[in-house]
Amino acid sequence: MTSSPRHTPNRRGEGDRLRQDLIAAANRLLEAGASHESLSLRAVAREVGIAATSVYLHFPDKVALLLAVYQEHFAVLARHLEEAVAGHDDPAEQLHAVARAYCRFAEEHADVYQVMFTLPGPIGRVPREITSEERPGLPAILTFQRVISACADAGIAKITDPWPATLCLWGALHGILSLRAARPTLPWPPMDDLIDAIVATHLEGSTGA
Incomplete structure (x- = not known):
């Protein structure tokens, strides 16, 4: 036997x-x-x-594996953003720093950045509330929100709800990164100039300047 x-x-x-x-x-x-x-x-x-x-x-299943891939990449991004913020005390400088750190990560890790945004959300596309663990990018975005809230508290941005402002700033940065990658032959200004313009418009627009 x-x-x-x-x-x-x-x-x-x-x-x-x-x-x-x-x-x-x-x-x-x-x-x-x-x-x-x-x-x-x-x-x-x-x-x-x-x-x-x-x-x-x-x-x-495959969704669980994809989530693990994205969690690792977004964790690295979140650390980069936190380190950038920690180097400044002034909220406006923090906002410029976190925006530059985000774009620098995307440009220095172009393949990784592309992978991070290949899966449509929410992961699994199921009709239920999505947990924080299923939103691997949330810690990075919350860093943006915390800095924007600090700008509002300092009186340099008249924002009643930091969350929509956070999404708009993130969307603007991601949009510029995507357009530069898709249309590299356009006469783009230096990335730092574009970031400064986005942040300045975000803040000055919020204060009515």
């Missing part, structure tokens, strides 16, 4: 290492041109060199 094969548990740390390998493989495929629709767990497993069934030990 032949006994059935028994699963051998991973050594300590090997499971976490495989999880990181899967995230890295998914990211490589996305950077190489795979879309969130075309990416498959089978392709990710093949990239890592494991059986497709092994992926399910760490990610129940």
Whole structure:
């Protein structure tokens, strides 16, 4: 009588290492041109060199894997923004600094930035409230909101609700980054000049100047 094969548990740390390998493989495929629709767990497993069934030990579905990819990238972005803010005490300088840090991250990590915005939100497109854990970009955007609120408290931006102002500023920065990438032959001014114009318009427009 032949006994059935028994699963051998991973050594300590090997499971976490495989999880990181899967995230890295998914990211490589996305950077190489795979879309969130075309990416498959089978392709990710093949990239890592494991059986497709092994992926399910760490990610129940593709959405969970994509979320993990985005969480890592947005966590790095959030740290960059916090470091930029920490270098200044004046709220206006903080706003300029956080805007520059955001755009610098996007330009220095163009492939990563593209991957971060490949999946339409909300993740999974399910008719329910989306948790904070399912919004990997939220900590970065809340940094913007905190700085904009500080500008309002300092009297340099007459904003009654910082959240719409935050979304408008983020949208303007993301729009400029996307347009510069899509139309590189346009005679674009230096990025710092564009950032200063966006921030100045945002603040001065808020105060009625």
